Amino acid sequence: MDHAKIARTLAAxxxxxxxxxxxxxxxxxxxxxxxxxxxxLLLCRTGGSLDLALAPSDVAVVLTVAGEAGRVWISGWTQALDGLSARAAALEFALANPLSDLLDVGRGFCLHRVDVAEVRLEHGCALTDVDIDDYVSAVSEPVT
Structure with a gap:
């Protein structure tokens, strides 16, 4: 069983x-x-409660995503994106999850990137620490 692939699929x-x-x-x-x-990449309303909680950058955060395959926790440090880096991130975000609010990044919405420090996966009855390098190199299954 490839825990890194399952974690990446859930996160994606x-x-x-x-x-x-x-x-x-x-x-x-x-x-x-x-x-x-x-x-x-976390999409937030500019000045909203999540955006304010993540400001300034370098705030510790844990993203949790739960689905049929299990639950993944990704922890790390945030970085607010702006300018060209926000535009590039919005394009990457749209490829995976096309949301209309991405058109307003920089004008009412913003993006924060999480630099991954730790990944944990709950799959079945087991809780597994996933190696970061394995997670980064894993290819997710097609998801919706």
Whole structure:
């Protein structure tokens, strides 16, 4: 069983995730996608509660995505994207999860990228730490 592939497939899905942000109360529902390197991109309303919780950059966050194949937790540090990097990330996001709000990145919506520090997968009855290099190199199954 390829835990890295399952984790990457869950993370790449269009299933809405939840984000837990350091020093913030509660969970935030979040729309997300992965860039080519498997780093989650989080789409937020500019000035919304999640955007404010993630500002400034370098805030610890855990993205959780649960589906039929299990549950994946991806933890890492956030970086707010702007300018050309936000535009490039919006294009990558749209390839995986085409949302109309991506057209307003920089004008009401923003993107934060998570630099992955740890990946954990719950599959069946087992909880597994997934090697970061295996996760990055894994190819996800086609997802919707």
């Amino acid at each position: 899905s269009r299933i809405p995730g939840t984000a837990r942000v350091a020093w913030s109360q509660g969970l935030f529902r979040v729309r997300h996608a992965l860039d080519r390197e498997g780093r989650p």
